[in-house]
Amino acid sequence: MMLVLLGLIVWAAGWVLNVWISRLPRTRATALAVPAVFGVTLILMWECLVRGLGVPSVILPPPSAILVRLGSSVPVLWLDFVQTVLKGALSGYIIGCGAAFVTAIIVDRYDFLRRGLLPVGNFMAALPVIGIAPILVMWFGFDWQSKAAVVVVMVFFPMLVNAVQGLQDTTVMQRDLMRTYAAGYWTTLIKLRLPAAMPFLFNGLKIASTLALIGAIVAEFFGSPTRGMGFRISTSVGQLALDLVWAEIVVAALAGSAFYGGIALLERAVTFWHPSQRK
Incomplete structure (x- = not known):
């Protein structure tokens, strides 16, 4: 007691x-001190x-046990980090967000695509990852390629919607001003519409950064080589090694936070002019 x-x-x-x-x-300093x-x-x-109430470690291990497991399992955790984060999540994130950005420019250019593709995108974004992950694992195999494919599906449409919305975030007066300078579509896109779309693009990138890691981990539950965060979590739960499960969760949380924070810092540097970045 x-x-x-x-x-x-x-x-x-x-x-x-x-x-x-x-x-x-x-x-x-005070903003960082509170959290x-x-x-x-x-x-x-x-x-x-946990220690005072005598909670069994198979239900909830204490943080000290998780820290000990982190220190003793560094090689395993690093192997899982490379497989899940660097190979599966990061590659799918780059491919999905890049494809969404290119598609957004095409959609913005042709209005009928906006009317036809975006409703389909909203439908696809609502599909649960546990429904599409087994299918993509069967299509692309059990290695990191199938996890990257799951991540592409998860990040593509959120990024697409934000990019399309951002490309439309200019006023009629601004577009008329560009026309008075005899600026064509591509000049207007590069000098006016893309800079105006940056807050929306970074919003999509930040949303996709969290979805990418979730998608890669969940996809590994449905088939993976003998490595990866999702594989380690599922097998460790079966072995009642909850300290290793929590160690993987800590690594995933740190990786996701660092990824999100890096994008937020880049956003602050690129969109310093936007009201949301002013203090």
Whole structure:
């Protein structure tokens, strides 16, 4: 019971500290401190409650056990990271987003494609990944190529919708001004419409970054060589090695957060002029 009480005290202390930090003048340091304090508080409370209540490790291992497993399984985790993130998710992300961008330019050029393709895109985006993953695994084999294909399907239409919407985000006055300069379609596209579409494009890239990792991991549940995050999670659950499952989850969360954060930093550098980036 002492550990349970300690966990509650940690939670209360973290709450009070975050309330105090939130009242300080908003700076980069205080903006980072609030989630950092919240995260540390949650981990400490998790450790205290799991150990204090005697929760079996096959149900929920403590963070310390997960950390030990992370340190002892670095070669396995790295092999799974390369297979799932670098081969499956990243390759599918690049192919899917690139194809969606090219398709968006074609759709923007021909109005009948916008009317016909976008409703189909909304339908395809609603398809569950657990429905299409087994089919694509059978089509493309059990290696990373089938996982990349799943990622392409998942990221293509969200990216397409955002790109098409962004290319339309110019006013009539702006387009008339370009015509007064005798600018053709491609000149207007490059100098006016693509810069105006950048916030939408980055929004699509950020959405696709989370979908890519989810798609690659879930696709590995339906067939994979003896490596990969999805493969390791499914087999470790069957072996009741929940500490390894949580270690894979931590690696996936860190990889996804780093990927999303990198895109957000690039967005800030490219779209510094947009009101959403002003402080």
